[in-house]
Amino acid sequence: MSEPIPLSRVVEVSRAVGATRSRTAKTELVAQVLRETPPAQVRTVASWLAGALPQGRVGVGWRSLADLPAPAATPSLTVGEVDDTLSALAGTTSRTTRTQLLADLFGRAGEDEQDYLRRLLLGEVRQGSLEGVLLAAGALAADVPEPTLRRAAMLAGDLPLAVEIALTSGEEVRLEPGRAIQPMLAGSAAEIEEVPQLVAGTPVVLDTKVDGIRVQVHKDPAGRVRVYTRSLDDITERVPEVVEVAEALDATTLVLDGEAxxxxxxxxxxxxxxxxxxxxxxxxxxxLREATPLTTFVFDVLHVDGRDLLDEPYATRREVLLELVPESSRVPGLLTSDQGEARRFFDEAVASGHEGVVVKDLDAPYAAGRRGSAWTKVKPRHTLDLVVLAVEWGSGRRRGLLSNIHLGAKGEDGELVMVGKTFKGMADETLAWQTERFLALETGREGHVVHVDPVQVVEIAVDGVQTSRRYPGGVALRFARVLRYREDKTAEQADTIETVRALG
Structure with missing residues (x-):
């Protein structure tokens, strides 16, 4: 029997990984501890080193961790003991039981272990490229090619589980109806006319980009239907309309991709x-169903009656889709090679209140969990000139740099009002520039937030806005990203809150 692995060993590796910028060194450190880990704890250790808990949410927040015992002089916790306690936390609704479990756990942890457990429970483990390093380290530890492990993770729907399988059994991971897989993702283009396949005159399918809940629908051999979100959460009980669509299809086993x-x-x-x-x-x-009925739009078929379609070209999967799923439950689409037709279809989709289109390569397989040019989303791009109110220090590869910017619009009284944050769209040069710029504008600090003199205007691209109580402006920006800093504009020339709200 393998020796239990102490929690202190995982903490030691996590600290060492966070202290180095070398991806190779990170990979070797994680691979070594995975080799040392007993088979029964591989998935747990892999999950922790990816910054997550195998149990998901365990009902512990800041308040639960506000009053903890002093660190143990001689730490004694093992990974297995911590994992058992976290499972017990996830399985209880009793505040008294939860308090006792946390007190017992933290009372046996040293100072560094307490800090690690606190960050792990709050989802604040920062050690740089968490899943990317775990993928490389798992492949190294199991002596398998990275693409092989990546595919296994996509089909298992969980990288730590794939690492466990690679290190313990080495079995091939296959698509199983009833077990969620990571969804295929789309790249982006600003305009229809920029999509490479259409530029080349190659036939493609344009699917209406529906702004709903991404749903992956499974019907297993027992006839049970399960519905999963993009993040692989099971929402079956909340979306009976989706279940009914799957049950009505003439197939014994199914895996569908779509939107509700x-x-x-x-x-x-x-x-x-x-x-x-x-x-x-x-x-x-x-x-909810009476007040907000859902319509299901299927746009891909990944499995039907024992036949896996993941590696088939999209043209083949689309043939199955058209034969299997009635038009009323299919996302509206167009097969064309003509830019003019594509533009008209795009304009009609947007005019109907949808986000835009997804352009799909007919030759491409279903690349679970990957984002690339086989699918290209095209959405109208809105831009706003906003003012930077504050900036947050970054983590991981952005450690030591000011990263996430707080954005404000001109309020009805002329004062700036916060409408969102973003850390996207920033090249290394931009991060370096804004760190120097905003430290020069600093007016005060609050934890990891640097408040600045609100004079710098930044041009932001957004997909739209939505009503929100999170920010004083009453709205939140959707998919905000930095386009450029505007040295030619003053804060007085920034967009107003009325302009921002008009995008909702």
């Missing part, structure tokens, strides 16, 4: 928040 969305009676899309409420609201499903 709330529509107005005229077919226009309702605001995303109304759709999202179907999985977030505490109201009964019956009440």
């Amino acid at each position: 969305i709330a529509l107005h009676p005229d077919g226009r899309a309702r605001p995303f928040q109304e759709t999202g409420a179907r999985t977030a609201s505490s109201r009964s499903v019956e009440a």
Whole structure:
């Protein structure tokens, strides 16, 4: 029997990984501890080193960790003991039991271990390229090619599980109806005319980009239907309309990819928040279904009646889709090689209240978990000139640099009002420039947030806005990213809150 691995060993590796910028060194450190880990704890250690808990949420927040015992003089915790405690936390609704479990756990942990456990429970482990390093380290430890492990992770829906399989059994991971896989993702283009296949006159399919809940629908050999989100959360009980669509299809086993969305009676899309409420609201499903019925739009078939279609070209999968799924449950699409037709279809999709289109290569397989040019999303791009109110220090590869910027628009009284944050769209040169710039504008600090004199205007691209109580402006920016800093504009020339709200 393998010796239990102490928690202190994982903490030691995590600190060492966070202290080096070398990806090779990070990979070797993680690979070594994976080799040392007993088979029963491989998935747990892999999950922790990727900054996550195998149990998911365990009901522990800042308040639960506010009053903890002093660190143990002689730490004694093993990975298995911590994992058992976390499972117990996830399985209890008793505040008293949770408090006792946390006290016992932290009372046996040393100072460094307490710090690590606190960050792990709060989802704040920062050690640089978490999943990327785990993928490389798992492949190195198991002596398998990275692409092989990446594919296994996509089909298992979980990288730590794939690492465990590679290190313990070496079995090939296959698509199994009933077990969620990572969804294929799309690249982006600013305009239809920029999509390479259309530029070359190659036939493609344009699917309407529906702004709903991404759903992966499984029907297993026992006839049970399960519905998973893009993040692989099981939402079956919250979306009976999706289940009914799958049950009505003439197939024994199925894996479908699609969207569920709330529509107005005229077919226009309702605001995303109304759709999202179907999985977030505490109201009964019956009440939600009556108030916000969902329409299911399927756009891909990954498996049907024992036949895996992942590696088949999209043209083949589309043939199966058209034969299997009725038009009323398929996302509207167009097969064309003509830019003019593509532009008209795009304009019609946007006019109908949808986000845009996804252009799909007919020769491409389903690249689970990957983002590339085989699928290209095209959406109208809105830009705003906003003012930087504060900046947060970065982590990982951005450690030592100011990264996440707080954005403000001109309020009705002329004062700046916060409408969102973003750390996207920043090249290394931009990060270096803004660190120097905003430290020079610093007016004070609050934890990891640097407040600045609100004079710097930045041009931001957004996909839209949505109502939100999170920010004083009453809205939140959707998919905000930096385009450029505007040295030619003053804060007085920034966009107003009315302009921002008009994009909702």
